[in-house]
Amino acid sequence: MGIVIVAVVGLVAGLILSVASIVFNVPVDEKEEALLEVLPGANCGACGFSGCSGYAAALAKGEAKVGLCAPGGPDVAEECAEVLGVSAGNVEKKVAVIRCGGHCDNVDSKLEYKGIDTCLAASQLFGGDSACQYGCLGYGDCAAACPEHAITICNGLATVDADLCTGCGICAKTCPKQVITVAPAKFRQHVRCINKDKGAETRKVCKTGCIGCMKCQKECPFGAITVKDFHASIDYDKCKNCGKCKAVCPVHAIQ
Numbered sequence: 259m260g261i262v263i264v265a266v267v268g269l270v271a272g273l274i275l276s277v278a279s280i281v282f283n284v285p286v287d288e289k290e291e292a293l294l295e296v297l298p299g300a301n302c303g304a305c306g307f308s309g310c311s312g313y314a315a316a317l318a319k320g321e322a323k324v325g326l327c328a329p330g331g332p333d334v335a336e337e338c339a340e341v342l343g344v345s346a347g348n349v350e351k352k353v354a355v356i357r358c359g360g361h362c363d364n365v366d367s368k369l370e371y372k373g374i375d376t377c378l379a380a381s382q383l384f385g386g387d388s389a390c391q392y393g394c395l396g397y398g399d400c401a402a403a404c405p406e407h408a409i410t411i412c413n414g415l416a417t418v419d420a421d422l423c424t425g426c427g428i429c430a431k432t433c434p435k436q437v438i439t440v441a442p443a444k445f446r447q448h449v450r451c452i453n454k455d456k457g458a459e460t461r462k463v464c465k466t467g468c469i470g471c472m473k474c475q476k477e478c479p480f481g482a483i484t485v486k487d488f489h490a491s492i493d494y495d496k497c498k499n500c501g502k503c504k505a506v507c508p509v510h511a512i513q
Contacts, residue, residue, distance in 0.1 A: 289341060290318035296337040297327060300405060302426035304328040304440075317342065325349035328440065329424035351443040352425030354400075354409070354418045358437045359450035359466040359513060360393040361415035366463070381434040389463040392453045394437050400429035445494055447504050451511045454487040461509075468511040474503035 293314040301309035305326035307316055316322035317338060324346050325335040332349045339346035371380050371387040377399040380386045386395045396414035401407075408422035409429055416429075420443060430438040437452060449468060453460045457469030470488030482496035483503055490511070492503070504512040 287315075287318050290314050292341045293317050293338055296330075296334060296341060298329045298334060300329045300424070300426055302329060302405070302428050303431075304425070304427045328352050329426045331424065352440050353420045353423040353443045354425065354427070354429050355439050355441045355448050356394065356416050356418060356437060357439055357448065357450055357452050358392075358394040358415065358435075359511065360388065360390055360464050361413040362396075363413065364465040365390050365393060365414075378434045386435070390453060390460075390467065391463075392435065392437070392451075393464065394433075395435060399432050399434070400438060403428050403432040441494060444499070445492075445497055446499055447492060447497065447501060447512055449490050449492060449511055450513045452489065454489045456488050460488070466510050469509055471508060473506045473508065474512060477502045477506045 294311060297310040297314060299310050303309065305313045305322070305328070307313040307322070313322060313327065317324065324339045324342065324344060327334050327338070331351050332346070335346040335349040366389045367387045368389045369384065369387050371383060373379055373383065375397055377386070377395040377397040380395050380397055385391045388395055394415050396411050396416065398409075398411045398416070400416050401409040401411055405426065405428065406422050406424055408419045408424075410417050410419070416438070425440050425443070427440045430436070430440060441448065450466065451460075451464070451468040453464065453467045457471065460467035460469055468488070468490050470485050470490065472485045474490050475483045475485050479500070479502065480496050480498050482493045482498070483490055484493070485491075490503075
């Protein structure tokens, strides 16, 4: 008798589960599934969505552009475009850029920090131990966060291996000093400084800090460099990689 009751209960439960699976079934978007298989699974958020699944869903619905996946680069863009039946367009490889040249030989320490060995922790104490309040602290939060192991700390300064970097931007989000940005890999000139103090003040704390002298702005034949708040910046849409700005920089802030 007990066996019969158990069998009946099992049969009823099975029927209930079968009906539930039909009623609550969520239709699968085959295009979305195909896109998710193509995407690298980094879930870095560089595309502007919550992760690869969010980006795949947006692509399938036509709510996002092909080529927003930085880690995937041109190859993944082409595959996504093939799934969607559209053109991938011109997708450039991007890499992380350290906007600081303040290694240990260029910048002094303003205090002796003894605490948790991270940039985030050090930055909580008077902005960190570096004499430059804007510069890289060199404790390696970015290196620890990089999924491709493309960042190392050399002489107290973060350094990017462009061959390994996928341009995902995780390091930029991790840096408490915001000295990291992501730029097209084809550009060779970058202003390795974000110090916005007057030139004389900058020179007191860093040998290679931008002093806002405007020589680079005057020399650039394409109008790609502007100096604002005593700090030079490059417009990559106008830059032609001629290198003239680097040649005239008196403090070698453009590298």
